[in-house]
Amino acid sequence: MSTIVVTGGTGTLGTPLAARLREAGHEVRVLSRHSEHYPVDLRDGRGLDAALAGAEVLVHCASSPRGGDEEAARHLIGAARRAGTVRNLVYISIVGVDVVPFGYYRTKLAVERLLEGSGLGVTILRTTQFHDLVAQVVTTAAKLPVVLLPRGVRVQPIAVGEVADRLAELATPRPSGRVPDMGGPEVRPLTDWARTYLAATGSRRPVVGVPLAGRTYAAFVRGGHLAPARAVGRGTFAQFLDRRTAARG
Template structure:
């Protein structure tokens, strides 16, 4: 049996991935799939979840051995911040190696981690190197920023008389459901090393995205573009966070916002 362990399965991307994998398993296929989710919390009694909860903690390593045992694929969607991402990835890699069964290790990263000097990005790049050097079959998929992240940036400014956007910054936001669909393809296809980066269906300036967000929430205010100094700002302005030749999916930022407003 195909058995897929998902870390971060209760997070934004993880939930979308688990739903996708569970649905594809329910639809039937040549190989039935068991979907496991690494979580700190056991299932509620009487719950009917389409996955199996594996109680464990990446931050301490507790429960990891049991969680990875028998897994044919380990899909690492969990993320925290900075050095902790490197530490938790190392624990997961070590646990997967100790099974002796060489599971396919899939790691979700970010477009531009090797070209943008944010500390968080440097940690993601270090985690990529751990996966690639693990000796296990592996795939790393880099995606652009999720719609939710940019929406949150603008929502934080909801009480401001103006909405600020960084001049020269462009983004190619992608929907978590589209990333989940690509990850499901990778799980089925098998190890690919560095998979082609993926981004959303359109590249827009931060000011354009701000106006779409204001319109979706029926707010009338001015978008003010500001300049931000420094090397990281120049790297974003150069488009190192974009992958326009690898547009993937169909859910635009505007469409995402329409669905968000309807919930």
């Protein structure tokens, strides 16, 4: 069994991933600024050397749309080099980061390139959007009387648990490089997903698709963020909603 470090180990993906790794018998170190055992701030690298001491695998799930991902990656690379024991740095990325000129996607691509050029053993997995993100987007849009969403943009959501399963398989001391993408089982317009979500939550708000402008919108309409040929996910959005409803009683 290995000693595995997980950044973002208390987040949407990191939490189930850490649980799966522990169930498999690994020693798991979850990094957090407020962790009792491994207090780490990825923004400045404080605590990383102690957290990575003796670790064989590092799974990097932490990310922030507000910025700082590239600097965090540089701190991780430096600490992994100093540790001298990290044989595989596993990174979770997004399908389409190399073709959709969205700011957050560009940052994810920049992190991929930093890792690939680090001289470390690296594994990179790209997936489509999580079911949770679709729900979050619709919830935010539904704060208005009319739910306005970009027209013509399709989404291929995937179950976060399936991504955690795949990352747990990849979290071995042997790096795999860029592995095949993972996509959800269904591709539908975001407006359709929104109506499904609102119906499940008892909301009657109307959903309206709004045409937008710009290169990023055009890239999303073309489906650069989709992976229809890699629709390997099994869990559907309807099943996600059923579990969400049951969990809330």
